[in-house]
Amino acid sequence: MATDTTQSQEHITCDLCVKPVQQFCNSCQVGLCEDCINKHVKSLKSMKHDIVPFTKRTVQLVFPQCTPHSHQRCEVYCQQCDVPVCIKCLTGQHQGHDKVDMADIIATKREKIKRETEEIVAIISKNTEQDKGNENKIS
Ligand SMILES: [Zn+2]
Ligand SMILES: [Zn+2]
Ligand SMILES: [Zn+2]
Ligand SMILES: [Zn+2]
Missing domain, CATH: 3.30.40 (Herpes Virus-1)
Structure with a gap:
């Protein structure tokens, strides 16, 4: 085993x-x-x-669900409150706040994920090498 x-x-x-x-x-x-x-x-x-x-x-474009309006997808991100918001929220409590397109947020995230994935691949291959090295090392 x-x-x-x-x-x-x-x-x-x-x-x-x-x-x-x-x-x-x-x-x-x-x-x-x-x-x-x-x-x-x-x-x-x-x-x-x-x-x-x-x-x-x-990584695909998947808009998160709105918490107060569970049938709505959040297509916009409220920068002022730091939360994703839906169309309904826009005309409600987030009226007049600074917003950005969710697509922009996801694009930024995707870049980050790409970098993270590359890091993981590097870590995995490094670990594999280290394991071999440790086995051979007798102190
Ligand atoms: Zn699945
Ligand atoms: Zn909403
Ligand atoms: Zn807001
Ligand atoms: Zn699990």
Whole structure:
């Protein structure tokens, strides 16, 4: 039995639990660990899931749901309150606030995610090398 001792190799955790993320569902835009893939697919049976290794994930434009208006997608980001808001919020409590397009926010995020993914790949390959090195080292 192979015991996995690669702790803290990633700082990104599964969206459903606290384990390190392994796979990514492109359809739902969620990161999943080995255990949660089945859970995720079972809980959303009616949907198609495009599960890929986390390092190969595709980030898509998925607008978050509005908290007070659960049927609305947030298409705008309120810079003043630092929250995503929907059309209804715009004419309500966020009237007159500074806003940016959600698409711009997501584009920025996507850049960050791309960099993070590259970092993870580098960390994983570095860890693999280190493991080998430690095995050979006898003090
Ligand atoms: Zn999990
Ligand atoms: Zn999914
Ligand atoms: Zn709203
Ligand atoms: Zn606001």
